Amino acid sequence: xxxxxxxxxxxxxxxxxxxxxxxxxxxxxxxxxxxxxxxxxxxxxxxxxxxxxxxxxxxxxxxxxxxxxxxxxxxxxxxxxxxxxxxxxxxxxxxxxxxxxxxxxxxxxxxxxxxxxxxxxxxxxxxxxxxxxxxxxxxxxxxxxxxxxxxxxxxxxxxxxxxxxxxxxxxxxxxxxxxx
Amino acid sequence: xxxxxxxxxxxxxxxxxxxxxxxxxxxxxxxxxxxxxxxxxxxxxxxxxxxxxxxxxxxxxxxxxxxxxxxxxxxxxxxxxxxxxxxxxxxxxxxxxxxxxxxxxxxxxxxxxxxxxxxxxxxxxxxxxxxxxxxxxxxxxxxxxxxxxxxxxxxxxxxxxxxxxxxxxxxxxxxxxxxxxxxxxxxxxxxxxxxxxxxxxxxxxxxxxxxxxxxxxxxxxxxxxxxxxxxxxxxxxxxxxxxxxxxxxxxxxxxxxxxxxxxxxxxxxxxxxxxxxxxxxxxxxxxxxxxxxxxxxxxxxxxxxxxxxxxxxxxxxxxxxxxxxxxxxxxxxxxxxxxxxxxxxxxxxxxxxxxxxxxxxxxxxxxxxxxxxxxxxxxxxxxxxxxxxxxxxxxxxxxxxxxxxxxxxxxxxxxxxxxxxxxx
Numbered sequence: 107x108x109x110x111x112x113x114x115x116x117x118x119x120x121x122x123x124x125x126x127x128x129x130x131x132x133x134x135x136x137x138x139x140x141x142x143x144x145x146x147x148x149x150x151x152x153x154x155x156x157x158x159x160x161x162x163x164x165x166x167x168x169x170x171x172x173x174x175x176x177x178x179x180x181x182x183x184x185x186x187x188x189x190x191x192x193x194x195x196x197x198x199x200x201x202x203x204x205x206x207x208x209x210x211x212x213x214x215x216x217x218x219x220x221x222x223x224x225x226x227x228x229x230x231x232x233x234x235x236x237x238x239x240x241x242x243x244x245x246x247x248x249x250x251x252x253x254x255x256x257x258x259x260x261x262x263x264x265x266x267x268x269x270x271x272x273x274x275x276x277x278x279x280x281x282x283x284x285x286x
Numbered sequence: 287x288x289x290x291x292x293x294x295x296x297x298x299x300x301x302x303x304x305x306x307x308x309x310x311x312x313x314x315x316x317x318x319x320x321x322x323x324x325x326x327x328x329x330x331x332x333x334x335x336x337x338x339x340x341x342x343x344x345x346x347x348x349x350x351x352x353x354x355x356x357x358x359x360x361x362x363x364x365x366x367x368x369x370x371x372x373x374x375x376x377x378x379x380x381x382x383x384x385x386x387x388x389x390x391x392x393x394x395x396x397x398x399x400x401x402x403x404x405x406x407x408x409x410x411x412x413x414x415x416x417x418x419x420x421x422x423x424x425x426x427x428x429x430x431x432x433x434x435x436x437x438x439x440x441x442x443x444x445x446x447x448x449x450x451x452x453x454x455x456x457x458x459x460x461x462x463x464x465x466x467x468x469x470x471x472x473x474x475x476x477x478x479x480x481x482x483x484x485x486x487x488x489x490x491x492x493x494x495x496x497x498x499x500x501x502x503x504x505x506x507x508x509x510x511x512x513x514x515x516x517x518x519x520x521x522x523x524x525x526x527x528x529x530x531x532x533x534x535x536x537x538x539x540x541x542x543x544x545x546x547x548x549x550x551x552x553x554x555x556x557x558x559x560x561x562x563x564x565x566x567x568x569x570x571x572x573x574x575x576x577x578x579x580x581x582x583x584x585x586x587x588x589x590x591x592x593x594x595x596x597x598x599x600x601x602x603x604x605x606x607x608x609x610x611x612x613x614x615x616x617x618x619x620x621x622x623x624x625x626x627x628x629x630x631x632x633x634x635x636x637x638x639x640x641x642x643x644x645x646x647x648x649x650x651x652x653x654x655x656x657x658x659x660x661x662x663x664x665x666x667x668x669x670x671x672x673x674x675x676x677x678x679x680x681x682x683x684x685x686x687x688x689x690x691x692x693x694x695x696x697x698x699x700x701x702x703x704x705x706x707x708x709x710x
Contacts, residue, residue: 132480135427136413139420143412147551149492149502151559190369202575205686212577213566222562225500226399229372232498276569280506280580286674286682 150221154266157220161261162242164254170243174228174235183250191229195251198271210251214276216268220244220260241265363392364459372400372498375442377463380591380610386637386647387437388466390521395528396442396464398563399498402548406524406532409496411516415554418483425532428516431473436515436538439612439645441465441584443541443568443689449676450685452709458594461695461707465612467645468529470536471519475510475552484554492553492561493535493546503544504558505537509582513538516549539614539643540582541689543568573684584614586673587692588621588648588665599703602656607634612645613667620666621648627660627696634663659699676709 148156162170171183178191185193197206205211209219224240226232235243241260248254254268335341361382366375378394388394406425414420442464448455455461484507491510495501505514515536518525525531530547537544543563558564558580569577588611593599611621618640622631634648648663664673676693698708 133431133477134481135430136421136423136481137427139412139414139422143422144414147412147494149494149553149559149561151555151557153557188369190373201571201577202573205571205575207566207571209566215560215565218560218562218565221559225502225562226498229399232399233500275575276565276577276579278580279570279578280582283581283583284578284682285671286679 148221148224150217152215152217152266154217154262157217157262157265158237159262160237160241161259162238162240162245163259164242164245164249164256166238167242167244167246167249170235170239171246174239175243178229183247194247201272201275208251209247210253210271212272212275214270214273216244216248216253216265216270219247220265361392363394363463366460373398375444375464377459378466379459380463380465380589381458381594381597383591383610386467386610386645387521388468390468390523390526390529393466393468393520393526393529394440394442394464396542397497397528398501401527402497403527404496404532404548409532409548409550411533411549411552413478413482413552413554415492415552416485416488416556417554418485419481421482423478425518428473428518428533431477433471433519434474434515435469435471435519436536437467437469437641437644438536438538439465439467439584439643440536440542440545441587441612441614443543443581443584446691446693446695447688449691449693449695449709450680450683450687455595455707457596458589458591461595462589462591464542465610465645467612468520469522470515470517472515472517472533472536475514475516478516478552479511482554487556488554490555490558492551492555492559493544493549494551494553495530495546496548496550501543501546501563502559502561503546503563504555504561505535505540505544506580506582507554509537509540537582539584539616541568541584544582568689570683570689571686573686581690582614584612585690585692586613586615586618586665586667586671587611588663588673589695590623590661590663590697593661593699593705594697595705595707597705599654599699599705601703602654605652605654607650607652607661609634609648609663610645611636611648611663611665612643613665613669613671614643615667615669615671617642617644617668618646618665619668621646622664622666623648623650624662625652625659628662631664654699654703656701658701660696661699662694662696664694 150156178189179185179194183194185191193208195208195210197208197211200206200211213219220240223243245258245260361379363376363378368374374397376395378388378392409425411423445464446461488507490504491507492502492504517534517536518532520529525534533549535546535549569579570581571577588609590607590609592608607623611618621634623634624631632650634650637647640646666672674693679693698706
């Protein structure tokens with residue numbers, strides 16, 4: 107075959123068979139998402155978007171904590187170093203000296219606590235707590251940290267309003283990175 | 287607590303199909319490193335023929351069709367000082383690494399809830415949120431897209447972290463071994479982005495893993511579009527389970543924990559989700575009590591792997607100083623080595639043309655005169671960033687920063703040839 111003819115055919119093939127390379131068109135792989143695909147998935151940002159229905163009080167949370175959390179995190183929420191369970195309360199005012207980073211002293215958003223407990227706790231049965239239980243135990247931890255009042259009931263409405271002590275303790279390095 | 291040996295080495299008779307099960311022939315971490323690269327390792331006395339040319343070798347296929355290294359090779363990961371066996375990290379034996387790539391079986395590990403077992407046929411990636419057409423991609427779908435293969439390092443942001451407070455880090459494996467380099471193969475996120483159509487307001491993407499921590503991080507969309515890879519291949523085969531089988535996120539130059547393993551979900555959003563990992567854990571506390579957040583990039587860094595701590599130079603004479611240099615900001619441009627405590631710096635040879643966000647091996651020939659010496663290396667990347675000194679870092683960050691330690695790391699050679707790290 108003469109070279110120019112070969113290239114003409116090649117060009118025609120490219121034009122008609124749509125030789126798809128990255129950078130051009132949508133390839134069309136993948137299934138359309140169904141609601142079932144998102145069953146049980148969540149990630150809760152500070153504005154509370156995606157928080158589930160349900161609610162929990164401090165008293166209910168105390169019972170959840172005793173049966174699900176205390177074995178590792180301790181009766182006083184002090185943590186158990188030997189097994190790697192961190193303290194959940196205490197440490198306020200330590201961040202510029204000998205830091206004790208806890209929910210109370212360090213975590214900037216209460217929604218993060220809800221998200222993480224629902225996501226990954228308790229360690230021996232991650233993801234096993236009901237939404238009510240997660241709201242309740244979140245309320246209990248925040249109460250023991252002296253962050254919420256005694257009569258609080260946490261829900262999708264009240265949780266995002268909780269003001270954490272170290273809310274303004276962070277600066278983003280993403281847009282304006284430091285040299286050192 | 288000292289670093290620990292992993293698992294039960296004695297139980298494995300699978301390695302070469304050649305030797306009966308044997309008791310531990312591996313050394314403790316310290317002694318293995320102490321012997322360094324120059325001395326023979328194996329004290330194993332497998333039933334070797336006196337002359338391998340006088341007997342037939344082992345039968346082909348006895349390895350089950352997947353080869354293993356020689357039983358004389360004993361380099362292995364060691365476990366960090368961890369209180370349980372799920373929330374763990376292991377160190378790559380950098381002093382034993384040959385060349386620039388890390389063997390897949392020696393890649394460092396960091397797990398937040400153990401290593402999940404996942405059937406790739408049942409695994410998929412969901413992409414949803416601020417997109418026009420939310421989709422589910424099976425592993426088969428992902429492998430049909432045009433792939434890319436790139437060499438990149440992954441470094442844990444906690445690598446060398448103990449150095450802020452001058453904690454004793456015994457060997458280069460423990461001081462710098464949360465660093466490994468592989469060739470990664472997969473689909474660029476930018477290709478999937480076109481499939482789902484990213485909305486104008488999109489600014490962040492939540493990446494979520496299928497481990498028991500359901501590990502999650504928010505990643506800037508800008509980074510995802512620039513060079514993120516949904517990787518299913520590592521060094522010519524499927525990603526190892528410890529590295530995220532069957533799918534992990536690869537974010538060239540970003541801190542290791544953002545490269546979400548066992549990746550199952552990407553949720554596009556206009557804001558970061560402020561997950562536990564990006565608020566309470568992987569944030570960097572400064573002396574004034576304020577923490578830097580979203581400190582993604584691993585800055586320019588280098589370390590001499592030979593000679594390094596717990597080795598001992600056997601005598602005067604010629605040695606090839608060797609090490610690794612890398613930068614999360616781009617290519618390594620140059621590596622300088624000093625053998626006199628920083629008075630004179632010599633340009634080291636780079637073994638290959640450096641790739642962006644990849645390690646490169648450097649070398650410098652050196653003749654040791656038997657006097658005490660202080661060896662240091664510093665990396666300069668293509669953006670002009672120069673690897674800082676310990677004093678410069680601590681001045682800017684304090685000693686509670688923990689993460690992103692990238693200072694020059696000196697080795698002291700004593701008159702008897704022994705090598706140690708003396709805190710700056």
